[in-house]
Amino acid sequence: MKIIAVIPARYQATRFPGKLMQLLGDKxxxxxxxxxxxxxxxxxxxxxxxxxxIIFNEITSAGGNAVMTGQHDTGSDRIAAAVANIECDIIVNVQGDEPFLKTAPLRQLISVFKEDPNEEISLASLKIKLNDAQEIEDPNNVKVITDNQDFALYFSRSPIPYAREKSVHTDYFKHIGVYTFRKNALLKFASLPMRPLEVAEKIECIRYLEYGMKIKMIETNFIGVGIDVPEDLERARALLKS
Structure with missing residues (x-):
């Protein structure tokens, strides 16, 4: 089983253009x-x-591997274009704006496919429990709900589930944008048109659900910093110094 990692890196991010080229320490x-x-x-x-x-040169000038792609609507589409002619079985998508991801959660994601001999799982991703009400309400935090086997039911920028019954404790989970794909599932994703739910929420993993593909969610307690807005960059710099 050949396993590769691909980091989608778009320069013109909607909320924070050029964020991937901002300095974090000396890099x-x-x-x-x-x-x-x-x-x-x-x-x-x-x-x-x-x-x-700019990003291509940043990576290759330091001896790294980079692939130029065209314009794509989602990171999954970009990765599918990048790996179409690369021989591999499993692709791990690490978001370019998640710089502090550690080995343990990546190993957990990879293990999902090693323990899936019938190849029923299309992709796996991470979730972390949210306890702060402001973070739960924040639309920049994508929330996920799962079934009793930890397969994703839905992702939303809204707080889900809606706690109508206040006497029942409800857990909320943030989706961390790290995916592990089977290559064939990723290429299938890229061939399918967006449907209204994905367009409305602007959450690409909804497309997998809308077309019946299974997403296994792994709970993690890893606390990093996803850099979506300038304030996140300051938090990341503080974490680096700690």
Whole structure:
């Protein structure tokens, strides 16, 4: 089983353009993410997939691997284009703006496919429990609900589930944007048109659910910083110094 990691890296992020080229210590955000993924030693190869010559040059000038792609609506579409001609079985998508992801959760994601001999699972991803009401309400935090076997039922920027019955304790989970795909599932995703729920929420993993593919969610207690807005960058810099 050949396992590779691909880091989708778009320069013109909607909420924070150019965020991947911001400095985090003495390296850019994207260079930090790339280095951390390589240092896990879990992958046969690691690539950055980007539509930006700035990001491409940032990675390749330091001896890293990068692939130029065209314009794509989602990170999954970008990765599918990047790996179409690469021989591999499993692809781990590490978001370029998640620089502090560690080895343990990546190993957990990979193990999902090693323990799935019938190849019923299309992809796996991570979730972490939310306890702060402001974080639960924040639309930048994508929430996920699962069934009793931890397969995703739905993702939303709204707080889900809605706690109408206040006497019952309800757990909320944030989706961490790290995916592990079977290559055939990823290529299938890229061939399918968006449907209204994905368009409305702007959450790409909804497309997998709308077309009947199974997403296994792994709970983690890892606390990193996803860099979506400038304030997140300051939090990441503080974490780096701690």
């Amino acid at each position: 850019t955000v994207i260079a930090t993410t790339y280095q951390n993924v390589v240092e896990t030693e879990l992958f046969d190869e690691v690539f950055v997939a980007t539509d930006s010559e």
